[in-house]
Amino acid sequence: MGLERAFADEPAFVPYLAAGDxxxxxxxxxxxxxxxxxxxxxELGLPxxxxxxxxxxxxxxxVRSLEAGMTPDRFFxxxxxxxxxxxxxxxxxxxxxxxxxxxxxPRPFVEKAAAVGIEGLVVPDLPAEEAGPLxxxxxxxGLDLVFIVAPTTRGDRLERMLEQVSGYVYVQARLGVTGAxxxxxxxxxxxxxxxxxxxxxxxxxxxxKTGDHAERIVAAGADGVIVxxxxxxxxxxxxxxxxxxxxxxxxxxxxxxxxxxxxLRGASEQPQPERT
Amino acid sequence: MSTxxxxxxxxxxxxxxxxxxxxMPAIEELTDAYQRYVLENEDGFMDEFRxxxxxxxxxxxxxxxxxxxxxxxxxxxxxxxEDLLHGGAHKLNxxxxxxxxxxxxxxxxxxxxTGAGQHGTxxxxxxxxxxxxxxxxxxxxDIARQRPNVFRMRINGSEVNPVTVGRGTLKExxxxxxxxxxxxxxxxxxxxxxxxxxxxxPKMVRDFQAVISEExxxxxxxxxxxxxxxxxxxxxxxxxxxxMFAHFVDDSEVDLYAVEAGGSSLQVDEAEGxxxxxxxxxxxxxxxxxxxxxxxxxxxxxxxxxxxxxSAGLDYAGVGPELAHLVDEDRVTPVNVDDDAALEAFHxxxxxxxxxxxxxxxxxxxxxxxxxxxxxxxxxxxxxxRGDKDLETVIxxxxxxxxxxxxxxxxxxxxxxxGL
Numbered sequence: 081m082g083l084e085r086a087f088a089d090e091p092a093f094v095p096y097l098a099a100g101d102x103x104x105x106x107x108x109x110x111x112x113x114x115x116x117x118x119x120x121x122x123e124l125g126l127p128x129x130x131x132x133x134x135x136x137x138x139x140x141x142x143v144r145s146l147e148a149g150m151t152p153d154r155f156f157x158x159x160x161x162x163x164x165x166x167x168x169x170x171x172x173x174x175x176x177x178x179x180x181x182x183x184x185x186p187r188p189f190v191e192k193a194a195a196v197g198i199e200g201l202v203v204p205d206l207p208a209e210e211a212g213p214l215x216x217x218x219x220x221x222g223l224d225l226v227f228i229v230a231p232t233t234r235g236d237r238l239e240r241m242l243e244q245v246s247g248y249v250y251v252q253a254r255l256g257v258t259g260a261x262x263x264x265x266x267x268x269x270x271x272x273x274x275x276x277x278x279x280x281x282x283x284x285x286x287x288x289k290t291g292d293h294a295e296r297i298v299a300a301g302a303d304g305v306i307v308x309x310x311x312x313x314x315x316x317x318x319x320x321x322x323x324x325x326x327x328x329x330x331x332x333x334x335x336x337x338x339x340x341x342x343x344l345r346g347a348s349e350q351p352q353p354e355r356t
Numbered sequence: 357m358s359t360x361x362x363x364x365x366x367x368x369x370x371x372x373x374x375x376x377x378x379x380m381p382a383i384e385e386l387t388d389a390y391q392r393y394v395l396e397n398e399d400g401f402m403d404e405f406r407x408x409x410x411x412x413x414x415x416x417x418x419x420x421x422x423x424x425x426x427x428x429x430x431x432x433x434x435x436x437x438e439d440l441l442h443g444g445a446h447k448l449n450x451x452x453x454x455x456x457x458x459x460x461x462x463x464x465x466x467x468x469x470t471g472a473g474q475h476g477t478x479x480x481x482x483x484x485x486x487x488x489x490x491x492x493x494x495x496x497x498d499i500a501r502q503r504p505n506v507f508r509m510r511i512n513g514s515e516v517n518p519v520t521v522g523r524g525t526l527k528e529x530x531x532x533x534x535x536x537x538x539x540x541x542x543x544x545x546x547x548x549x550x551x552x553x554x555x556x557x558p559k560m561v562r563d564f565q566a567v568i569s570e571e572x573x574x575x576x577x578x579x580x581x582x583x584x585x586x587x588x589x590x591x592x593x594x595x596x597x598x599x600m601f602a603h604f605v606d607d608s609e610v611d612l613y614a615v616e617a618g619g620s621s622l623q624v625d626e627a628e629g630x631x632x633x634x635x636x637x638x639x640x641x642x643x644x645x646x647x648x649x650x651x652x653x654x655x656x657x658x659x660x661x662x663x664x665x666x667s668a669g670l671d672y673a674g675v676g677p678e679l680a681h682l683v684d685e686d687r688v689t690p691v692n693v694d695d696d697a698a699l700e701a702f703h704x705x706x707x708x709x710x711x712x713x714x715x716x717x718x719x720x721x722x723x724x725x726x727x728x729x730x731x732x733x734x735x736x737x738x739x740x741x742r743g744d745k746d747l748e749t750v751i752x753x754x755x756x757x758x759x760x761x762x763x764x765x766x767x768x769x770x771x772x773x774x775g776l
Contacts, residue, residue, distance in 0.1 A: 129629070129659040130527065130645060132534040133376040139521060151657050174374055175644040179658030205374045205644070209365075230378035232541060237380060255378055256539035 083121060083200050083224045083247030086167055087281035091347045092120035092248075092304030093294070093340040094283050095311050096171060098141040099124045099158050100150035102319040106328070107145075108161055110315060113329035115164040117336025121248075122164065123202060123306065126155045126172035133204035135259030137309040140316060152180050152189070159196045169200040169226065169247075177203065177214065190217035200224035200247045208240040215244050226250050229275060231267040238274065248281040250306060253288065253297070260309040261287035264296050272301045291342030298346025305343050311335060362391035365555030368684065370677035373554040375534070375647045382541045383554055389461050390556045394453075394563055401460055405453055405564075412485055413442045413452060415567065419575035419736070424708035425721075429728035434584065434736045435711070436572045438596065445714065445741030446568060446596045447478035451547055453564035455482040458545035465540065466490040468547040469533040471498055471526030471592070472669030472716065473505025474741055475549030480514035490514040493533045495524035498668045505745045523662045526593075526672045530646050550593025551676030554647030558598075558676050565599025572736055573603045585732020586611040589740065590719040591690070592634060592669055594676035596740035605687060611732070614679060615723040617665035618692035626655045634663040636675040637683050637690035650677040666695035666753055667715035667746070697722035699753055702743065703761045714741035715749065 086092045095114045100107050114122055127142040127150050134142065150158075159168060170193055174186075181188035193201070200223055206214065208227060218225045224247025229238070231252060241249075251272060254265040268284055275282055284297045285306030294305045314335060318328030365372050373383055393401035409415045417440050422433040438446035455466055466488045470476030476492040483490035492509055496518050499506050509516050522528040530553075537546040551558045551565070569587075576584050589600040591614035604610045619633030631653040633639070640651035645660060653661040653673040665671040682688040693701075701721035706712045713721065717740045724737060743750070754762045 129522075130531050132531045132646070133538065135535070143521075146659070153657075173644075175652075175654070175660075176658040179641075179643055179654065179656075204376050205647075207373060207375065207377055207380050209380075210372055210374055228377045230376070230380075232378050232381045234381065237377075237384075241377075252378060255541065257535045 083167055083169070084281055086120040087248060087303045091298045091302065091343040092281070092283060093118055093336065093343050094121045094123060094304050094306040095119050095336060096123040096125060096306065096308030097311055097315065098127055098138065098145045099155050100127065100145035100148055101141040101312070101315055102144045103148040104154070104158065106325045108158065109325050109329045110332050111162055112164055113333040114311070114336045115166045117333040118340030119166050119336055120304070121167045121169055123169045123171045123308070124159065126152060126170055126176060128173035128176050131173065133257055135257040135309065137260065137312050137316070138258050141312045144319070152176055156192055156196045159198060167199045168197060169202055170198045171202040171204070174203050174206045186214045187217040187220070190214070190221050190223055194221035194223055198223065200226055202226045202228070202250060204228060208237070208244050211244055228252050229271060231255050231271055242278060245280055248283045248304065249275065249278065251275065251282050251284045251302065253284050253286040256286070258286060258309050260289040260313060264293050268297060269300045291338040294339045294342030295346040295349070298343045299349035301350065305339065307339055362387055362395055362556060362559070367678045367681035370648065370650050370680045371555055371558060372649050373647060374644045374649065375554045376538055378538045379541055385461070387556045389457060390560045393457055393460050394560060399460065401457070405456055408452055408456065409449065409567065413448050414440065416571045417441055419572055419579060421579070422709050428708070429724065431728050431731065432580070432734045433724070434576065434579070434734070436568060436600065436736060436738045438568060439711065439713065439717070439739045439742035443474070443478045443481050444744065445474040445478065446565060446599060447475045447549065447741070448481065449567055449599065450549070450561050450564040450595060451475065451478035451482040454545065454547040455479065455486050455488055459486055459488065461545065463543060463545040465544040466547055467493070467533055467536050467544055468549060469493045469526065469529035470549060471529065471671060472667065472714070473498065473502035473509070473745055474669060474714070476514070476516070477505045477508045479547050480509040480512035483514060484512045491517055493517045493519050493529045493536070495519045495526065495529045497524035498526065498529070501749050502668055502745055503748065525668070527660065534646070550595040551598045551678060552593045552646060552648060552650070552674055558648065558678055561595055562598040562602055562678060565595050566602035568596070568599040568738065569601060569603035572600065576736060580734055583607055583610050584734040584736045586613060586735045588613045588615060588720045588724060588731070588735060589738040590615045590670065590716045591637060591675065591679065592617070592672050592716060593674065594679045596738055598676060598678060600738040601688065605682070612688045613723065613731070614688050614690050615720045616690060616692040617667060617670040617698070617719055618694040619664040620695055622692070624661065629655055629659060629661050630664070631661040631673070632664045633692070634665040634670045634672060635692040636673065637679060638692050640675070645674045648677045651675055651680040666698060666749065667719065669714065669716040670719065691723055693719050693722035693726065695753070696757065697726065699750065699757065700759055700761055701725055702750060703759065703763070707761070711739065712743040713739055714743045715746045716740055
């Protein structure tokens, strides 16, 4: 349980890509480009056929990855083949985790994830109420379990989540599904305020597209920014235009640098710049 | 069949609440509303619901003795005529209940998904009746094969949003409606169309539909002096099934048959991720989809399969968690018939009884044709809906087959087929 370390010294940049999008080999290059661009944690999507929390951009990425043959076992190979020195988090839906173990529940998936070097899980369709078996498996194998706090999350639900969350908390910046936006929502600051006394890093995601967004999010008090769709857009455009893997990787690295730099600027604007 | 377990989200191991966090507060709010309004009749909610079901919906529906079928099978066959409910299907029971509940909860907007269009039509009618704005998500494939219902939704003032991802059927429409709900959850109620989804939907929809078996049980006793030997209902997501079974579940002497869509085959093509059937109870494995743990058509990795049925209303890779539980408990027997048998039954019921059934319903009659020797001396079959919406599909599918019972199709071919 060590993802907190990625947030210890400076605001963390946490990019997301769907593993295997648009194909296995290119995707390896793209994830490694994010690491070169300054990623502190990388969220790797393990594609599920019914991604109900995702917007069009990531839905399409998931379709491309599945059509290129991604499976849970291929995903674990993918993680082993990656040459990055950045903590990796697997983001997927509960049925894949559950089904991997046949009759044994989520434990075999977590065991395998730990064996290949995954350090944490984010499961968008698993609220705290249903997370007991997965939390126990994560405890057994030393994985963090990241929960998503929504703008609608209040009261008892926050308490329940606080009991189970580890690594970092994923603060959903706005209602809705994933997807890059042109502005930053006021809900972000309200959500961060509700979590101000939580002793776990707070990473904000959903809709962050530019370095300026990242700057504002961190200036508002976030410990990190999570960016998915804006990066997946680069992969999608490169794929549609037939660009070389190298060219797309360069663009991803540049975008990652822009977002990381924005987060760093935001840190200098925080009311209390000393960080623990 | 109201129960006092609004805060128990499970049916054995099935059920639960597997949804994005953003939806959880709305689901808690709905659970509270279900407890107060549906189970405890706060503010006279259930009284108003039943009054509107009677005056607007046309309840009670008859339990009709089917003379020709009874003679054919040497078994007393009774038909629960949900096709005579306003809108032409059982779907109105649930849609009216949920739209009214949304109104009691102070919601301002209704969204729903639909496969065959019957739920979308019922929701559009209920929303118009109760003066609520309504948007309905429907897969492109289903829009193409259910045009009359699409038009009925539009006529009633609802927007119909085409869903283009995947194969464009119910499973994709449900995912897309959940995305809308995740965005608009603070003022919007999602009228789930079957006994599926996160708790409390499976219980709440069952309770709204349980009026079917409440009436049927009383009517059967009144007409025959006792309970039937068997009750048959088709099963897709399972709302007419649970509605038809709910008040018989405790009558252990009554056999309950859930008739699924066997499609063209029970074999699956795992490499293509396609199940050429929708027989989830008969062939599916346990998993988590659309908010609940239940039986699913999925590959060995847990990816959800595309399902198939000649009937759009049964074409779904999941099934209600309570039905999955009742099957595991050996209380409900899952059976299935294929597309051909359903089509034959469609024509048989139309010709023998003057009732044009929905293709969903025809599956139950297909099973009766094949297994009438096994269902006892008295059987009740739920006529879950009428078949007007399916006529284009029936023309096309019948034209592709050599069915002895079908009418001469050459007339339709001479005038250009389809295009009703």
